[in-house]
Amino acid sequence: MATTIADDLTPMHHPRTWVGKYVWSQDHKVIAIQYSVTAIAIGLVALVLSVLMRLQLGFPGVFPWIQPENYLQYVSMHGMIMVVYLLTALLLGGFGNYMIPLMIGARDMVFPFVNMLSYWVYLLSVLVLVAGFFVPGGPTGAGWTLYPPQAISEGTPGSQWGIVTMLVSLAIFIVAFTMGGLNYVTTVLQARTRGMTLMRMPLTVWGIFIASIMGLLAFPALFVAAIMMLLDHVAGASFFMPSMMSMGQATDTLGGSPILFQHLFWFFGHPEVYIVALPAFGIVSDLISVHARKNIFGYRMMVWAIVIIGGLSFIVWAHHMYVSGMNPYFGFFFATSTLIIAIPTAIKVYNWLLTLWRGDIHLRVPMLFALAFLFTFIHGGLSGLFLGNVSVDVPLSDTFFVVGHFHMVMGVSPILVIFGAIYHWYPKIAGRMWNQALAQVHFWVTFLGVYAIYLPMHYLGVLGVPRRYYALGETSFIPESAHLANQAISIAAIVVFAAQFLFFYNMIWSLFRGPKAGPNPWGAASLEWQTPDTPPRHGNWGAKLPTVYRWAYDYSVPHAPRDFIPQDEPHPKDTAP
Amino acid sequence: MSQVTKERNETEENAQGWRAIVADWSTDREVFRHTHWGKAMMWIFLLSDTFIFSSFLISYMTMRASATMAWPDTAEVFALTIGGQSIPLILIAIMTFVLISSSGTMALAVNYGYRRNRKVTAALMFATALLGAAFVGMQAFEWTKLIEEGVRPWSNPMGAPQFGASFFMITGFHGLHVTCGVIMLLIVATLVLRGHYDRAGDYSAVEIAGLYWHFVDLVWVFIFAFFYLW
Ligand code: HEM
Ligand SMILES: [Cu+2]
Numbered sequence: 078m079a080t081t082i083a084d085d086l087t088p089m090h091h092p093r094t095w096v097g098k099y100v101w102s103q104d105h106k107v108i109a110i111q112y113s114v115t116a117i118a119i120g121l122v123a124l125v126l127s128v129l130m131r132l133q134l135g136f137p138g139v140f141p142w143i144q145p146e147n148y149l150q151y152v153s154m155h156g157m158i159m160v161v162y163l164l165t166a167l168l169l170g171g172f173g174n175y176m177i178p179l180m181i182g183a184r185d186m187v188f189p190f191v192n193m194l195s196y197w198v199y200l201l202s203v204l205v206l207v208a209g210f211f212v213p214g215g216p217t218g219a220g221w222t223l224y225p226p227q228a229i230s231e232g233t234p235g236s237q238w239g240i241v242t243m244l245v246s247l248a249i250f251i252v253a254f255t256m257g258g259l260n261y262v263t264t265v266l267q268a269r270t271r272g273m274t275l276m277r278m279p280l281t282v283w284g285i286f287i288a289s290i291m292g293l294l295a296f297p298a299l300f301v302a303a304i305m306m307l308l309d310h311v312a313g314a315s316f317f318m319p320s321m322m323s324m325g326q327a328t329d330t331l332g333g334s335p336i337l338f339q340h341l342f343w344f345f346g347h348p349e350v351y352i353v354a355l356p357a358f359g360i361v362s363d364l365i366s367v368h369a370r371k372n373i374f375g376y377r378m379m380v381w382a383i384v385i386i387g388g389l390s391f392i393v394w395a396h397h398m399y400v401s402g403m404n405p406y407f408g409f410f411f412a413t414s415t416l417i418i419a420i421p422t423a424i425k426v427y428n429w430l431l432t433l434w435r436g437d438i439h440l441r442v443p444m445l446f447a448l449a450f451l452f453t454f455i456h457g458g459l460s461g462l463f464l465g466n467v468s469v470d471v472p473l474s475d476t477f478f479v480v481g482h483f484h485m486v487m488g489v490s491p492i493l494v495i496f497g498a499i500y501h502w503y504p505k506i507a508g509r510m511w512n513q514a515l516a517q518v519h520f521w522v523t524f525l526g527v528y529a530i531y532l533p534m535h536y537l538g539v540l541g542v543p544r545r546y547y548a549l550g551e552t553s554f555i556p557e558s559a560h561l562a563n564q565a566i567s568i569a570a571i572v573v574f575a576a577q578f579l580f581f582y583n584m585i586w587s588l589f590r591g592p593k594a595g596p597n598p599w600g601a602a603s604l605e606w607q608t609p610d611t612p613p614r615h616g617n618w619g620a621k622l623p624t625v626y627r628w629a630y631d632y633s634v635p636h637a638p639r640d641f642i643p644q645d646e647p648h649p650k651d652t653a654p
Numbered sequence: 655m656s657q658v659t660k661e662r663n664e665t666e667e668n669a670q671g672w673r674a675i676v677a678d679w680s681t682d683r684e685v686f687r688h689t690h691w692g693k694a695m696m697w698i699f700l701l702s703d704t705f706i707f708s709s710f711l712i713s714y715m716t717m718r719a720s721a722t723m724a725w726p727d728t729a730e731v732f733a734l735t736i737g738g739q740s741i742p743l744i745l746i747a748i749m750t751f752v753l754i755s756s757s758g759t760m761a762l763a764v765n766y767g768y769r770r771n772r773k774v775t776a777a778l779m780f781a782t783a784l785l786g787a788a789f790v791g792m793q794a795f796e797w798t799k800l801i802e803e804g805v806r807p808w809s810n811p812m813g814a815p816q817f818g819a820s821f822f823m824i825t826g827f828h829g830l831h832v833t834c835g836v837i838m839l840l841i842v843a844t845l846v847l848r849g850h851y852d853r854a855g856d857y858s859a860v861e862i863a864g865l866y867w868h869f870v871d872l873v874w875v876f877i878f879a880f881f882y883l884w
Binding site: 187188255259260262264267268269272275276294297298300301302304305308312313315316320331333334341344625 | 683717
């Protein structure tokens with residue numbers, strides 16, 4: 078613990094061994110890549126699970142080795158991995174780690190050692206999660222929401238061991254996230270370079286910053302819920318367990334409250350939606366601004382919208398519980414607060430559109446993904462307005478309408494931004510450009526495929542097709558056409574799945590064969606593109622930290638020599654402070 | 655010069671009211687001026703930890719409110735018979751007293767740390783750690799007593815089974831915090847004694863350890879109020 082990292086005086090220790098540089102590295106860039114690779118690897122597992130689910134739903138009976146309990150296990154693991162182990166880890170642990178120090182002009186996170194621990198503990202949580210696939214009884218099949226009593230009662234798949242590994246893994250993940258999150262927040266607060274005021278930070282940093290604060294306040298509820306459920310399961314406590322009949326016998330439990338779990342879970346669960354959305358909001362703002370060569374419209378408004386969304390998202394959680402039997406007045410309150418969030422969110426959408434308005438739009442791949450995000454996000458946001466109202470939600474609850482909604486808004490939207498962001502920053506991270514043609518194919522298949530998958534789901538939901546069902550069977554209210562739609566969705570899902578290999582192939586190909594990228598191929602103004610080396614080295618800034626003179630959005634400034642002015646370029650009349 | 659940036663800078667300088675507050679807060683480099691980052695980080699961690707303890711306590715309260723069996727009378731359960739007389743809550747009173755006193759010794763340690771008084775700082779920190787260890791010891795005694803009386807996480811001869819479960823869970827989690835605190839205090843105190851912070855020219859670690867320690871005490875006050883006095 079010496080002086081702050083922003084200080085130029087602190088001598089840095091540059092590791093000399095291979096292990097110190099690449100394995101137990103304390104360099105935020107290496108940690109970021111470790112986080113990203115791990116998150117994407119486990120994300121692939123979730124993707125494969127989704128294909129298995131689609132195979133079963135599209136072609137019921139064709140795959141006899143997918144039994145009902147397997148289906149439930151796929152649903153649960155798919156949901157949990159996607160939300161927590163992929164998106165949260167990739168956006169905060171991956172992008173947060175890589176971007177924060179570079180964008181604010183720091184040499185590293187304030188506490189690199191704890192930052193490193195954060196990754197290794199995260200890896201442990203992933204390993205425990207994966208262990209769930211191999212324990213007797215398999216992983217939990219309780220749904221990603223893990224509602225008790227069913228999650229830990231006999232008869233639910235994985236109620237023997239799978240639920241234990243899941244809960245333990247979540248608790249470990251939260252410890253890992255806390256170590257990382259403390260670093261991200263403190264670094265933004267205390268270690269910015271000279272001239273980098275909060276109101277000059279790129280929106281990417283703002284999104285990650287607020288999301289990290291939210292994570293530090295939301296994950297505690299999940300942590301407590303996990304510990305209590307573990308005690309219920311392992312020590313026979315009755316926190317969440319009422320007296321009930323299970324498999325024809327009265328259980329030993331009595332007097333617990335299952336609703337309490339739902340409150341704890343969603344006190345985490347709803348902010349979690351924004352923990353993955355806010356970094357995506359921030360990143361997409363920067364992508365749009367850079368590739369439309371225009372300053373972001375209403376920067377201050379954008380910042381405040383992020384802050385307000387972050388705050389409001391802590392008082393809307395029970396909109397996930399309209400059908401739980403809670404007090405109806407709660408429904409009134411939570412429906413109102415939910416709809417209020419639409420205001421700052423709509424402000425953001427308008428500002429993105431106004432940034433594009435009359436911009437010098439370059440339809441490069443990162444920009445395409447950013448535009449695709451606008452489509453899916455607006456789309457998912459609109460169906461969210463339906464579900465936010467109690468009377469509309471009650472009939473739609475637990476149908477495929479909900480599945481379509483949340484995949485649009487928090488599944489696909491952040492994923493599209495992540496793709497855009499990887500295409501955008503890869504030249505800085507690896508120093509090489511991608512194959513543009515392959516990237517275009519990847520984009521179009523993914524974007525159109527996403528619509529082919531999720532648009533019909535809304536229709537299925539309105540018909541009343543329930544979610545988390547292994548097969549529809551003979552049901553009078555579900556017409557034959559629903560089965561056809563299910564087949565079409567499944568085929569689209571398989572095509573989208575296959576298209577992702579173009580992405581991975583392109584990534585690996587360009588790592589070795591891609592054309593060399595200059596230090597700033599997109600002509601971006603923010604600080605991370607102004608590093609002395611590409612890829613940046615340990616310590617990021619060479620001998621001297623940069624000084625910032627302006628915000629990150631000086632594009633197409635009249636009379637300027639270039640169509641962008643880097644953040645560290647002084648004003649002609651100013652001298653250094 | 656860019657017109658836009660120039661105007662922005664000017665509005666920032668002439669800002670008033672709310673805008674001035676925002677402008678102050680968002681000045682360059684450090685939001686909390688002259689504050690060691692470690693201290694800022696500890697504060698943020700404590701905020702997060704507050705949410706953990708709040709979740710525990712609020713869960714316990716709703717559980718207690720909705721339990722189907724009678725909640726045991728804590729004054730009786732936590733009474734000790736000393737000299738043939740049953741004194742309610744006596745052990746908890748002593749434990750609380752010990753922990754609060756340890757906050758006093760800790761505050762003194764921080765004060766001597768600022769004055770660069772190596773020996774006294776270290777001595778006070780060791781004293782704090784000792785008081786903390788005493789607290790954990792008494793807690794172990796209390797656990798043993800309850801377990802001997804038949805209280806388990808899954809059952810409770812005195813009434814609602816949630817009583818035992820939440821007691822072990824909440825005091826256990828707090829006790830774990832105290833234990834970690836004792837270990838941290840011992841490490842920092844040893845470093846103080848060895849002159850590590852004199853060489854680094856920075857005693858912040860003492861203060862940071864102190865922050866954590868005061869927090870753990872404060873949490874205890876809430877547990878004491880909500881679990882034992884209610
Ligand atoms: C190609 C991409 C994807 C496909 C084909 C897909 C497909 C599915 C399917 C078929 C279900 C189960 C529906 C049911 O029976 O209830 C499901 C559930 C779910 N998915 Fe996805 N998904 C994809 C990507 C994602 C992503 C990126 C996320 C990230 C948030 C995500 C989050 C979830 C969640 C939270 C559930 C609910 C799990 C539950 O009901 O417990 N999915 N997905
Ligand atoms: Cu929600």
